[in-house]
Amino acid sequence: xxxxxxxxxxxxxxxxxxxxxxxxxxxxxxxxxxxxxxxxxxxxxxxxxxxxxxxxxxxxxxxxxxxxxxxxxxxxxxxxxxxxxxxxxxxxxxxxxxxxxxxxxxxxxxxxxxxxxxxxxxxxxx
Numbered sequence: 001x002x003x004x005x006x007x008x009x010x011x012x013x014x015x016x017x018x019x020x021x022x023x024x025x026x027x028x029x030x031x032x033x034x035x036x037x038x039x040x041x042x043x044x045x046x047x048x049x050x051x052x053x054x055x056x057x058x059x060x061x062x063x064x065x066x067x068x069x070x071x072x073x074x075x076x077x078x079x080x081x082x083x084x085x086x087x088x089x090x091x092x093x094x095x096x097x098x099x100x101x102x103x104x105x106x107x108x109x110x111x112x113x114x115x116x117x118x119x120x121x122x123x124x125x126x
Contacts, residue, residue: 061114068107075100 014022046053054063078097082090 061111064107064111064114068104068111071100071104071107075104 075097078093078100082093082097085093
């Protein structure tokens with residue numbers, strides 16, 4: 001007859017607290033290893049022939065807001081120019097103004113979509 005050992009083998013069952021602590025420790029270790037072993041890629045080197053570049057760290061919302069302001073300025077300049085010229089040149093200036101207005105509406109819609117996503121994101125996290 002075989003006697004069972006005095007210390008029975010431990011079951012694989014762990015409490016939720018132990019499981020949570022192990023998960024936190026594993027996540028911290030993964031972050032630490034990723035920080036040192038998987039460096040973030042550096043931004044691409046700008047073309048040396050480029051005279052102007054947009055800074056790569058600027059967020060999309062800021063870029064769109066600036067584009068919207070610039071389009072408004074272009075539209076205003078073209079509309080003012082249309083008042084000073086006649087005939088076909090006036091039509092060209094008004095066309096530029098209207099095209100800038102149309103593109104500005106597109107940029108404003110893109111900004112609205114960004115704001116909607118940002119407002120919805122915190123709600124899903126909670």
